[in-house]
Amino acid sequence: MNNTKRITEGALMTGVYLLLLLVIIFMLGIIGSLLLFVLPVPFIFYTYRHGWKSGALMFIASLIFTMLFATVVSLPITLLAGVGGISLGQAMYKERSSYETWAIGSVGFIIGIVGIYLITQLFFGISWADQVRESLNQAFTMTESMFSGMLDQENAEEQLQMVREQLNVLPDIIPSVLAITGIVYAFISQWLTYKLVNRIEQTQFKFSPFREMQLPTSILWYYFFSLILNYIVSSENGMVYLAAINVFTLTGILLVLQGFSFIVFYAQVKKWSKAIPIVVIVLSLLLPQILLYLVRILGIIDIGFSLRQRVEEKK
Known part of the structure; x- marks a missing residue:
């Protein structure tokens, strides 16, 4: 009976995840971006209810159905939502405190983001650092041409050089930006899951006071x-x-x-x-x-x- 319930609930959560994923793919803009924070919730909820092994099976099933019904490009999204969601869900399953759960979930999401980072570099040949550096150089060149006539010529070159040096550091802190993104992603997803679980199971999950x-x-x-x-x-x-x-x-x-x-x-x-x-x-x-x-x-x-x-x- 328990196995049947677990399988049925897993199929339901997988279907909910795929529906959310398809909505995000075909609904660009603000709504699609906001739904990205909801994507891990099915993984978190199911892992919280049945543990990480069941969550891992749901993750594998989601990867297979993503390749069948969605696009290959959406696989990294499933990787991020699955790894981060299972991490958060397992922490809730083990009854960790809210901030411990957040920390464990943050690590999971950071691992997922780093996985996407490596996949895009190894298999697609996309260097995030080079892309960011090229975009910054283009933006700086445009800004320099627009405001060169407005700046004091004596200090213009020195000021522009200082700005360029600061911009050149930005690609180097991409890992920090990714980590911060994972931390924020984990917090929002955990908060949403708390709201869902409290509504369904009448529990009192919440973050401890700051x-x-x-x-x-x-x-x-x-x-x-x-x-x-x-x-x-x-x-x-x-x-x-x-x-x-x-x-x-x-x-x-x-x-x-x-x-x-x-x-x-x-x-x-x-x-x-x-x-x-x-x-x-x-x-x-x-x-x-x-x-x-x-x-x-x-x-x-x-x-x-x-x-x-x-x-x-x-x-």
Whole structure:
């Protein structure tokens, strides 16, 4: 009876996924883009109900039906939704906390995105870095021709050169951009699944308050090690340079989130108005060159010196 129910539910979820995929393929624009976040939900829901082995079988079936009824180009989409969805669903199946589930799902989605990245390079000969660099050069050339007459001729060349150097770094942080995309994708998909499961099973899945977010101490070692490498290595070192700049970027973002979380926590402990942490976060995003560094330092202190425990003890 249980096997029959599992197979029936798997066929239903596979059909729902294929229907969503076909809608996305034939419905371009904003609606199609928004549905991309819904694609992993059938995988998450089914894996949450029956475990990763059943989710893997659904994933294989989805790949086969995608090749039969959709296009070969849509296979990477199925890869992303399947791997990320199974990761999130298995974390929910094991009753992990909301932020642990998010972290595990983020890894799954990042693996899926990296898989797409490698497939497009190995089988289609498409280099994302070269494509981005070419597009940036074209945009910069157009901008330079449009505004060259408006800039001060004495400082024009220097300013344009600074902009070009900043743009040249962008292709190098493509892995960081992909990782951030995976993290955001996992969060939205997890939130949607929570809503679905709560509606169907009358459960209370939800994210813990942001003020309770606590990153592991190991993140500090990754951050400081990559910081040192950034001063030692240069772009000529190839993979070492790319690894250093991307680990530094990602860990820096996580530490900023930790700093924001502490600000919200401290405001709650001191019973400040909820508007105060919101204003601080907005100002930090508007003045990133100054305030975000301070928030990052706050995140480092919070993790490294157990700042929250000290605040609670004083309370």
